[in-house]
Amino acid sequence: MDHFKALVLAKENGSDPTLSVNKQSLEDLPDGDVTIQVAYSSLNYKDAMVGIKHQLVKSYPHIPGIDLAGTVLASKDETYKPGDKVIVTSYELGTGHAGGFSEVARVPKEWVVPLPKGLTLREAMILGTAGLTAGLSVQRLEDNGLASSEGPVLVAGATGGVGSLAVDMLAKKGYDVAASTGSSSEKDYLEKLGAKEIISREDVTDQDGTPTRKKRWAAAVDPVGGSTLQYILSTLKQHGSVATSGLVGGIEVKTTVLPFIGRGVNWLGIDSVQCPMELRKKVWERLATDLKPTNLNEEVVNEISLDEIEQTLQEILEGRVRGRTIVKLNPTD
Known part of the structure; x- marks a missing residue:
């Protein structure tokens, strides 16, 4: 050629x-x-x-x-x-x-x-960087102690590439997934992916800078950043974790030390760009097996x-x- x-x-x-x-x-x-x-x-x-x-x-x-x-x-x-x-x-x-x-x-x-065995080339690109990022997020959350018995997991920006795949992966693994979206018309779509609860984007956005709120989430997948991440940090349960991979909501995050020293929460950065090859291959193997989404289809x-x-x-x-x-x-x- x-x-x-x-x-x-x-x-x-x-x-x-x-x-x-x-x-x-x-x-x-x-x-x-x-x-x-x-x-x-x-x-x-x-x-x-x-x-x-x-x-x-x-x-x-x-x-x-x-x-x-x-x-x-x-x-x-x-x-x-x-x-x-x-x-x-x-x-x-x-x-x-x-x-x-x-x-x-x-x-x-x-x-x-x-x-990896278990993926076609087409499926690999349905996943792509978004799938790798979602998979890395789940991997890091589990490495930091997340289990399905710990409580609900919030996925922000749930109709996007990372968000959609994360909802599917977590639901497949038996987690109770809450999905946030800016569009109420996407409720059926997110429920098909496995979300148990649909939350409006405004309800997971920090409006007043409150450092800690009522504990809600065992963990969160955050491809958004900005005021959404501020809200997540303030609502994680004791020793909960958030995996952050995106900035579509802005690069500035206003928080205090209180969620970290009072609740022991973990803010995990997800780097899919320079991810070490050993970890990269491990997650791709999982994307072909236990983390392979169930909805790699026209939906x-x-x-x-x-x-x-x-x-x-x-x-x-x-x-x-x-x-x-x-x-x-x-x-x-």
């Missing part, structure tokens, strides 16, 4: 960057050990930051896309052979390095994860082409996309 299609973010003569689907050659790809025929990619909030807001981009022209799953075409490293099915997410993929919105990609061997998934990415990224920024959106490139399963 000497020539292939890719979504390219280009900037010429001082003009604003623009996205367009262009023909590329292997020579256009950056250096790397493993060349991959991409079957599917997926869309994430960070992709919208790159493709629409033009943040995190180190140079132009640039191929966005922080996720990909596909089949090895060639490898300079013995670990991977032509025909192997693999996953690549995060690191500098789609930011400082040409990403997954391309029919062919080339990456360092250190970024590559073998596709959760929207499938698009390269030509539809720009519009969908804009909709992500506007909060009008629920669940997961995957990009179909060279499907083999």
Whole structure:
């Protein structure tokens, strides 16, 4: 495959960057050990930051896309052979390095994860960085003592990619899940994913800076941040934990030491970008087994082409996309 299609973010003569689907050659790809025929990619909030807001981009022209799953075409490293099915997410993929919105990609061997048994390439991208982040969140919460007997778990931003998958994973594991959303029309959707309680976004938002409130949650998955995280910290039960992975609600968090020294709560940061490979592989194995969502279907998934990415990224920024959106490139399963 000497020539292939890719979504390219280009900037010429001082003009604003623009996205367009262009023909590329292997020579256009950056250096790397493993060349991959991409079957599917997926869309994430960070992709919208790159493709629409033009943040995190180190140079132009640039191929966005922080996720990909596909089949090895060639490898300079013995670990991977032509025909192997693999996953690549995060690191500098789609930011400082040409990403997954391309029919062919080339990456360092250190970024590559073998596709676990129990997942197809399509399922791997329904999960993608959002699934890895949700899985890391559950892993960290359980490492810090969470068990289904401890009480309800709150998932903020529950109709988003991380939130939807976290609701499904936790419900599958037997947790009582409360899901918060800004849209009352999503009640049926969240209940199908396994949520026992649906809460409005306003009811899990700190309005007055109260440092501690009535204890409600054994734990929480927080892809939102901001005043939502402030509320969560103030309502965790004794020794409860919150796993934070997002900032769509803002980067500022106003709290005090009281929840930490009075209730012993844990604020856990989730880093899916530079996550150590040993932990990364462990969580991907869980995503193929005990954490594999039960709803990897059309209820959760929207499938698009390269030509539809720009519009969908804009909709992500506007909060009008629920669940997961995957990009179909060279499907083999």
